[in-house]
Amino acid sequence: MQEEPNSQTILPFAVKDCVLIAIATGIRAQNLRELRDRLVTVRPGCIYYHFWGGLLLPRFEEPEFNNDFAAWARHGLHDYVLAERLAVIDPTDFPDIETLRQELIEVIEKRLYESEMVPWSKADQQFYFKRSKIVVFDTKKRIVEPKMLSNVLPALSVGSIFYHFIDARRRTPEGVDDFSAWLVAFGKKYANLCKEIGTIDLYFTTLSEIRQRLARLCTAHLEKEGS
Numbered sequence: 001m002q003e004e005p006n007s008q009t010i011l012p013f014a015v016k017d018c019v020l021i022a023i024a025t026g027i028r029a030q031n032l033r034e035l036r037d038r039l040v041t042v043r044p045g046c047i048y049y050h051f052w053g054g055l056l057l058p059r060f061e062e063p064e065f066n067n068d069f070a071a072w073a074r075h076g077l078h079d080y081v082l083a084e085r086l087a088v089i090d091p092t093d094f095p096d097i098e099t100l101r102q103e104l105i106e107v108i109e110k111r112l113y114e115s116e117m118v119p120w121s122k123a124d125q126q127f128y129f130k131r132s133k134i135v136v137f138d139t140k141k142r143i144v145e146p147k148m149l150s151n152v153l154p155a156l157s158v159g160s161i162f163y164h165f166i167d168a169r170r171r172t173p174e175g176v177d178d179f180s181a182w183l184v185a186f187g188k189k190y191a192n193l194c195k196e197i198g199t200i201d202l203y204f205t206t207l208s209e210i211r212q213r214l215a216r217l218c219t220a221h222l223e224k225e226g227s
Helices: 032-041 044-056 068-075 080-087 097-114 146-155 158-171 178-184 188-197 207-226
Strands: 013-029 127-143
Touching: 013 032, 013 044, 013 158, 013 178, 032 068, 032 097, 044 068, 044 097, 044 127, 044 158, 068 080, 068 127, 080 097, 127 146, 127 158, 146 207, 158 178, 158 207, 178 188, 188 207
Parallel strands: none
Antiparallel strands: 013 127
């Protein structure tokens, strides 16, 4: 019979915070063909920023589109069909940025094939490519044991949620969030909780909603554990 790991040997969870800095690249597109051509060569960080960067921007209302490419197709090119096709692309469905890049290019090429004329934007409505740089801070907060999660999670900043729940999937070999990776170390006891955490929608959900869902799941699991 396999023994459960000793929690005293597991390192505390180090809570980090982050900001995603937008860096201008000088690369722009004024029509759909130029957008397709630029997407072939832009750095992966550009595609990452234009899909995920908006999550960390302060907003007073729900965004019409989750990614900048769909927003530009709608407001810059006034191509409603393309905007809808780009809007439904979920970056979490793709194993890496290069596969996501290829999907973008294919969607745009299909639209170019369908169009009699190449859609253009006005000079002041060009698409400006930006790339992302993530700056990480150590909050000095430490979570020693899983039962602390239900109290700590509601107070975490959206930057912490982004770093540990979304960016973690890009930078870790396992492709999982930091919370699940830490809980796994405690053994099978938290397997169901990790499974439920894995069902949270990353992309079509705000960071505040993700934080609330995480807190509710942890609280519900710990209540069952104590009953």
